[in-house]
Amino acid sequence: MTRAGKKRLAGAALVLLLLLAAAWVTDCDPALLWARRGHLTDLTGAMFPPDWGFFPKLAAPLWATFQMSVTGTVLGAALALPAAPLCAGSFHAPAVLRHILRAIIQITRSFPALILALMATFLFGLGTFAGTVALTVYTFAIMTRLTYEDIEAAPLSAYRALRAMGAAPAPAYFRAVVPAIAPSYLSNGLYLLETNVRHSAILGYVGAGGIGLLLNEKMSWLEYGKVGMILLSLFAVTCVIETVNGALTRMVREEQSLPPFAKRGLLFTGAVLFTVCAVTAAPPDVSHTSAQMVRSLLSDFVRPDWGFFFDLSAAGLGWLLLETAAIALAGTCAGTVLALPLAFLSAGRLVPRPVAGLFRVVIMAVRSVPFLIYGLIFIRATGPGAFTGALTLAVCSVGLLSKRFLEAIDALDFRAYHALASMGVPPLLRVRHAVLPQLAPILASAVLYRFDVNLREAAVLGLVGAGGIGAPLIFAMNQYDWSTASSICLGLILLVWAVDGLSGKLRKKLDI
Amino acid sequence: MLLSVQNLHKTFGSVAALSGVEFALNAGEFVSVIGPSGAGKTTLMRVINGAVAPDAGEVLLSGASLTAARGRAKRRLQAGIGTVYQDFALVETVSCRQNVLTACLPDMAFFPAVCGAYGKDRRDEAAALLDRVGLSDKTDAPVKTLSGGQKQRVSIARALMRRPDLLLADEPVASLDPVTGQQILALLRDIQQTRGLTVLMNSHNVEFSKIFSDRIIGLASGQVVFDGPPAALTDAVLAAIYGSPEAQP
Incomplete structure (x- = not known):
């Protein structure tokens, strides 16, 4: 065996070992799931047929959900535009400022939107304002990161030329660099709008407004017909937004030639939509916020509970973080296994169009359901605990992973495949040697990215009792136990930072 | 005779890519196929290596019909052909x-x-x-x-790895700069001579074809209009292949 072959074998063995460890930590028990599979369907069955009469009551919270996501996405993305060059290494912003900004972004990125929303409710009261603030901060962190990475990869010769002619840095940046990164910036923004709609549908769980409030209420009152109606309308909203978004993204990416008046019309529509959303937004409710509370929050937050932080027992932070990481790993792995066949079945290049269309709808339906609902469904079969968390994340990963896999299949280059065919290579071997090598790096990159996302999602699964760090964190926050909350946050930041570094190294090594 | 192409016909929709192409290659020859874009050169290659089935006619490899073969038998014949794209x-x-x-x-x-x-x-x-x-x-x-x-x-090394009797080269240098293109063709010619290989090459570059080939086949509108040594490729013949002199490459 060659050295490269030995290395690959060692890598595969390591991955397998990690997966087995993750399965052990999360108490994976497929037999239990199989034995209690009946419980998966009874809840789903109770939701259908949905309670159609409930629909008129949904309009207002659906609008509030949409309003939060649009306002949050636009504000966050707009703020990212001036912040990104300050973080990019290629501009000579003061190093101190760059490091501080990057640290803030890295820290913010460690928290799921739901935790940010919970924090916002303490400052701005219950309601959509807190949700909007959370989504703004969340979008700002991600967009700044993506944009400064784009800036670092973009050619800066035009910027330098403008600077050499005496232009000030800011105008030179907006005239020379922003147009170059605009397609990527806009399509990232559109993608975040899509995720934010999904996120804002659950922010109500922590009182941050939107349809999640209603979903939580109907779920706990066991009014499953109404829950079904909410899910159905979420599915409809997701369908509309994904379709519109898909068209807009294609327009941005391929610069589809639009007449100027159509471009202006689109911009105007967007501006009007944002203004309506922003102007009609509910004001913050600060009646419950006192200077005293904010002061105790801040003073306790800078004093983490070190005893809990360094506790190595099963009740300590270390174990909880390990469990969170294991849930994310097991969930990502199971999600990949589910997503691969779905992606192939929904690829119009490989299967008949109607079949592909059907599977695309299935994937969209899976994506449209908020992940906490999956948590609540799985909990009935496998009980509270980490295994339920892993199952939930597996189903949640399917949407994004199969979408990425599908894009990879659509972009496949079949020339090498045909070249092998003309040499007399049988079909299966052609797929193995001419198709899989092309797919592998894209698949690996998508899986790594999803693992990153799952790590944050795993941190809120505790909300429904599905294991991980989420339950203690939310519990501590609701108890105003800020020093415990602070040590958990610190642990989460460190975990995300470590995984970020590892996956960066892995990406470099695999060249993806 | 290593390769024999008999009365090949192939139409795509209403366009006749090949209409009655016939020629034969002897072992050890380096033959260039020249002709304007759309003359059917690439289709000819694809029919000979079995990627496209002709509407009529036959491709014989050392006497065995590639066009009539199916499945495993066809793949075995295809395995004797190397293609460079x-x-x-x-x-x-x-x-x-x-x-x-x-x-x-x-x-x-x-x-x-x-x-x-x-x-x-x-x-x-x-x-x-x-x-x-x-x-x-x-x-x-x-x-x-x-x-x-x-x-x-x-790509050439991959084709040689098959230890082919016949090497097809479909415009092997069209996407390369002239100097690199000449180097690649010199390499191909050298390999052909040392290994006694038979090469059939599509080319857009008449000069290169004249320098490197033993024989040139001129294709126009899916038909063979010239088949002879490079020396016989006069301006009149080129005009017949490419139409008016202005259309010549």
Whole structure:
């Protein structure tokens, strides 16, 4: 065996070992799931047929959900535009400022939107304002990161030329660099709008407004017909937004030639939509916020509970973080296994169009359901605990992973495949040697990215009792136990930072 | 006679790509097919290597009909032909050696083929071929890191790995700069002469074809309008192939 072959074998063995460890930590028990599979369907069955009469009551919270996501996405993305060059290494912003900004972004990125929303409710009261603030901060962190990475990869010769002619840095940046990164910036923004709609549908769980409030209420009152109606309308909203978004993204990416008046019309529509959303937004409710509370929050937050932080027992932070990481790993792995066949079945290049269309709808339906609902469904079969968390994340990963896999299949280059065919290579071997090598790096990159996302999602699964760090964190926050909350946050930041570094190294090594 | 092409017809929709093409190649010849864009050159290549089935006519390889063969028998005949493509048709993400080795897949048992367990002999042979085409230092580099000329060299090594009797080259230098193109053709000619290979090449470049070929076939509107030595390729003949003198390349 060659050295490269030995290395690959060692890598595969390591991955397998990690997966087995993750399965052990999360108490994976497929037999239990199989034995209690009946419980998966009874809840789903109770939701259908949905309670159609409930629909008129949904309009207002659906609008509030949409309003939060649009306002949050636009504000966050707009703020990212001036912040990104300050973080990019290629501009000579003061190093101190760059490091501080990057640290803030890295820290913010460690928290799921739901935790940010919970924090916002303490400052701005219950309601959509807190949700909007959370989504703004969340979008700002991600967009700044993506944009400064784009800036670092973009050619800066035009910027330098403008600077050499005496232009000030800011105008030179907006005239020379922003147009170059605009397609990527806009399509990232559109993608975040899509995720934010999904996120804002659950922010109500922590009182941050939107349809999640209603979903939580109907779920706990066991009014499953109404829950079904909410899910159905979420599915409809997701369908509309994904379709519109898909068209807009294609327009941005391929610069589809639009007449100027159509471009202006689109911009105007967007501006009007944002203004309506922003102007009609509910004001913050600060009646419950006192200077005293904010002061105790801040003073306790800078004093983490070190005893809990360094506790190595099963009740300590270390174990909880390990469990969170294991849930994310097991969930990502199971999600990949589910997503691969779905992606192939929904690829119009490989299967008949109607079949592909059907599977695309299935994937969209899976994506449209908020992940906490999956948590609540799985909990009935496998009980509270980490295994339920892993199952939930597996189903949640399917949407994004199969979408990425599908894009990879659509972009496949079949020339090498045909070249092998003309040499007399049988079909299966052609797929193995001419198709899989092309797919592998894209698949690996998508899986790594999803693992990153799952790590944050795993941190809120505790909300429904599905294991991980989420339950203690939310519990501590609701108890105003800020020093415990602070040590958990610190642990989460460190975990995300470590995984970020590892996956960066892995990406470099695999060249993806 | 190594290759015999008999009365080939192929239409795409209402366009006749080939209408009654006939010629034969003897072992060890280097033959260029020239003609304007749309004359049917690429279709001819694709019919000869079995990628496209003709509407009528036959392709005989050493007397065996490729057009009549199906399934395993067809693949066995195809295995005796190496093809070099204008756009290289390589798997970009894997190494040069891995790409060359894919040419061995038709001869291997299923499981070793799936696992890519080619064995030491084949791996050494692939390395030797890459050395032959001047890429000894790129053996394990991913194809995506190579220049166009280097990619075409890998593609030639892959075709040679089949130990073919017949090498088809579909505009092998059309996407390369003139100097690199000449180097690639010189390499191809050199290999053809040392190995006694038969080469059938499509070309847009009449000058290159005159320098490197033993024989030239002129194709226009899907028909053979010239078949002779380079010396016989006069301006009048070129006008017949390419239409008006202005249309000549």
